[in-house]
Amino acid sequence: MKQVVQSVSGGEVRIVEVPQPEPTATEVLVAVRRSLLSAGTERAVRELASASLLSKARARPDLVRQVVHKARTDGVRTTLAAVRGRLDEDMPLGYSATGVVVAAGAATDGLRPGMRVATASAGHAEYQTVPGLLAVPVPDGVSDQAAAFGAVAAIAMQGLRQAEVGVGGTVAVVGLGLVGQLTVRLALASGLRVIGVDLREWTAELATSGGATGLVEAGAATTEQIMELTRGRGVDAVLITAATRSSGPVTRSAEIARDRARLVVVGDVGLELDRRAFYERELDLRFARSYGPGRYDRAYEEWGVDYPAGHVRWTARGNIETYLDLVDSGRVAVDDLVTHVFEVAQATAAYEALAADPRSLAVQLSYAAPTEPRADAVLLQPRRASSRSRAGLIGAGLYAKATFLPALKAAGWADDLAAVTSAKGLSARHLAERNDIPLVVGTAADLIGRDDIDVVFVLSRHDSHAGLVRQALDAGKHVFVEKPLALTQDELDEVVAAYRRNSGHLFVGFNRRYAPMVGHAKKILAAGGGPVTVAYRINAGRLPDSHWYHDRRQGGRIRGEVCHFIDLASWLVGTAPSVVHAYGGGRGEPGLEEDVSILLGYPDGSTATITYCTGGNRSTPKERVEILGRGHTVLIDDFRRLEVDGREVRRVAAGKGHQQLLALVRQTIVGHRSEGREIEASFVTTRTALAAVAALTGLAEQPSIPPTRAGDDVSVSVPLGS
Known part of the structure; x- marks a missing residue:
């Protein structure tokens, strides 16, 4: 399918072919008929993308601070690679459309195939996967052209709701671009008197033709006109829909507002304000967040959990519904706002018109994609003939691009990468283009089912890991899966059963076992006897509430990240733990806590303490491992510094073992190395992590680690030699 994208680094717009996406349980797949270019938002995005790196830094100082911090903790080379990876991306454009x-x-x-819907938060593409609560049925009386305004109109509607002005009140709309014009028309349909203010004469005239009083901004003269229109009181509310770095629109709004009026910021404007004007009139400054309640809420958008109408009457969906009803009743008309229509194949011309024509207001793209589901793949280059194992990747996120692919190539897999797939398709295409992967496949099932794929690398979201591993093993593939292997005991049991009944190799991404410094430490410890004590401290750092790790479907940080540290501790000790204790910080949902201490007891008397903390200073290195016993003290500091018995060892390479693990995977699959007990240790690690979660949730005080296979002893041996 065709999709419109923009280069993050240079701002170039292009049309690319990507596989048709597959909807999740809470999404719908929509064949798009019309999509709307939001003049203000998309101009701003294009301008930022086209700007120099210095200009980007000035526009986003928060990101600059993150880069500086990462350079201090991870090193300049790693940071530069991550920054280049972020800049070398294509981003989808668009967010307001309609289709079938x-x-x-x-x-x-309430959604079914064949139904017309207005969609939000999905880009300009022939097919979209849209959250179910952001796909709103379109009445028969509303054209595709009008329905495509749905998401942008909801932005205007949310600003109007924040103003809270009753029938008969007067509002001023400052900034008469597309959102401003829609705000004017929605306010008029709500029974309000509307004054539109803009710097351009033609937009003021357009507002007047729609029934408002359109004024060209002229400072004191405009203020005087507004006072005359409001009997000297000023307006009841001002909706600021302008887009400018200047704080002028907000400052001017304070001058035309009545005492205790509301000022609602809808557009992207400067906010360097003089307190006195707001204090003297006790003005209420508010902000409207996108389409309305539910926007940016993971439960609403991703999980499909709606708010009860008795508590939240007007959600994002409700605002789109209201707009469509007003158009259907004839109280709001928008067709005259459309200035240009292009076929999707001419999308670059549409953006050129948006940039070149100062009177371009609502520019739309039209589509004619079939409404029957289809599975397809995109061949980027001729397939390479090879007698070796061919590999396919499931997942194309930042980790895959910045960390995994470089390590995979360094481990000798560069010529064996045959296909890639991702949830939305665009990230898979980008990764394929940059890494000479010939085929982009539509779904994970399609990739697993291909006869020309022998090895499957699973790098997708955590809740998909166990199912994909099971499917790939049953399809006769060798499988590498990033941690975690499974999120529940039932999932793990199913994976183990699939591994037992098939001949394919299985590997889990517990790469720290294979870090050069860990290998050196194990050789030193192997020379002595007796128990060891492992103290593992992780300065994990806090994640924003929007991070997908906070999605309970993904298992949280204990299952998804702490398993790494459990694995390394047991690998260093050399046996499986027999007892697990876990203590949480008491914040957050049980089992999803982020601050946790885990104590592991081993049959030989060894112990390991894992302290996972999110509240440390950002300058503190992330990981510190200290091993005491067998006559030695070994310190591994963030896998960049190794100290043995108080002396720094400089001849051992840094790194967390990604390349070494993937080289081992390759050697095993091609038959140059026999399969060891690594997978058995990975099963034990996963059981241990699940036992730690059980201890935190109160399901077990001292969970024991069950055998890996029937008849096995609980202390499955982990080899000390690599």
């Missing part, structure tokens, strides 16, 4: 439902997820309510 092709397929509906099982958890979408």
Whole structure:
């Protein structure tokens, strides 16, 4: 399918072919008919992307601070690679469209194939996967052209709701671009008197033709006109829909507002304000967040959990519905706002018109994609003939691009990468283009089912790991899966059963076992006897609330990250733990806590303490491992510094073992190395992590680690030699 994207680094717009996406249970797949270019938002995005690196830094000082911190903790080379990876991306454009439902997820309510819907938060593409609560049925009386305004109109509607002005009140709309014009028309349909203010005469005239009083901004003269229109009181509310770095629109709004009026910021404007004007009139400054309640809420958008109408009457979906109803009743008209229509194949011309024509207001793209579901793949280059094992990647996120692919190539896999797939397709295409991977496949099932794929690398979200591993093993593939292997005991049991009944190799991404410094430490410890004590401290750092790790479907940080440290501790000791204690910080949902201490007891008397903390200073290195016993003290500091018995060892390479693990995977698959007990240790690690979660949730006080296979002793041996 065709999708419109923009280079993050240079701002170039292009049309690319990507596989048709597959909806989740809470999404619908939509064949798009019209999509709307938001003049203000998309101009701003393009301008930022086209700007120099210095200009980007000035526009986003928060990101500059993150880069500086990463350079201090991870080193300049790693940071530069991450920055280049971020800049060398294509981003989808667009967020307001309409089309026909092709397929509906099982958890979408009231949506079915063949239904016309207005969509939000999905880009300019022939097919979109849209959250069910952001796909709103379109009445028969509303054209595709009008329905495509749905998401942008909801932004205007949310600003109007924040103003809280009753029938008969007067509002001023400052900034008469597309969102401003929609705000004017929605306010008029709500029974309000509307004054539109802009620097351009033609937009003021357009507002007047719609029934408002359009004024060209002229400072004191405009203020005087507004006072005359409001009997000397000023307006009841001002909706600021301008887009400028200047704080002028907000300052001017304070001058035309009545005492205790509301000022609602809808557009992206400067906010360097003089307190006195707001204090003297006790003005209420508010902000409207996108389409309305539910926007940026993971439960609403991703999980499909709607708010009860008795508590939240007007959600993002409700605002789109209201706009469509107003158009259907004839109280709001928008067709005259459309200045240009282009076919999607001419999308670059549409953006050129948006940039070159100062009177371009609502520019739309049209589509004619079939409404029947289809599975497809995109061949980027001729397939390479090879007698060796061919590999396919499931997942194309930042970790895959910045860390995994470089390590995979360094481990000798460069010529064996045959296909890649991702949830949305665009990231897979970008990764394929940059890494000479010939084929982009539509779904994980399609990739696993291909006869020309022998090895499957699973790098997708955590909740998909166990199912994909099981499917790939049953399809006769060798499988590498990033941690975690499974999120529940049932998932783990199913994976183990699939491994036992098939002949394919299975590897888990517990790469720290294979770090050069860990290998050196194990050789030293192997020379002595007796128990060891491992103290492992992790300065993990806090994650924003929007991070996907906070999605309970993904298992949280203990299952998803702490398993790494459990694995390394047991690998260093050399046996599986027999007892697990876990203590949480008491913040957050049980089992998803972020601050946790785990104590592992081993049959030989060894112990390991894992302290995972999110509240440390950002300048503190992330990982510190100290091993005492067998006559030695070994310190590994963030896998960049190794100290043995108080002396720094400089001849051992730094790194966390990604390349070494992937080289081992390759050697095993091609037959140059026999399969060891690594996978058995990975099963034990996963059971241990699940036992730690059980201890935190109160399901077990001292969970024991069950045998890996029937008849095995609980202390499955982990080889000390690599």
